[in-house]
Amino acid sequence: MSRADGADAPYWNGLEEGKLTLPRCDGCDRWIWPAGHRCGACGTTGVHWVERPMAATVFSWTRTWHAFGGAESLGLPFTTVLAEIEDCGIRLLGRLDDPDRIDPILGEKLTGQIGRTQAGDDSIPTIIWSRAA
Ligand SMILES: [Zn+2]
Known part of the structure; x- marks a missing residue:
């Protein structure tokens, strides 16, 4: 598709x-x-x-500890956030840059940048969220 x-x-x-x-x-x-x-x-x-702007807050999140097909390139564990975009209410799934595995806090401010996710043979543009400074 x-x-x-x-x-x-x-x-x-x-x-x-x-x-x-x-x-x-x-x-x-x-x-x-x-x-x-x-x-x-x-x-x-x-x-x-x-x-x-790629500015959002954490609406929800999860950390994945088990491998599943198509996500091998992400390594384990990886953290997914449902990020609510500032001032418009749209919620987007994305990855959280989370090398220290610090649990996100609901409402925590995030900033995004665009990276890539390799899913099988497909390289998908992905918003990678980071905790706002
Ligand atoms: Zn309308």
Whole structure:
């Protein structure tokens, strides 16, 4: 499955270009996620994509200790966060740069940068979150 042909293609293309872009409704200006071709709140079919700073807070997280197919390149353990993007409420899954295995705190501030995740033969652009200084 290609990442670049669905409703969220601008998201993936943005990551490839080094930026986070998220969709917003042309009609009511709500943030729309998951990306769609139609706003679930007002029915408008127009969506525009807005570049956002990679600033978020920890909404939830987990640490993975057991290997599973496709994630071998990450090493073990690795920490995944559900990061709530500042000022828009959209929550995105990403990896936490967590070399010391310090448990994240819900609401903790994060900053992101774009890295890559190798999944099988596929190299996927990925937001790597770090604790904000
Ligand atoms: Zn709308």
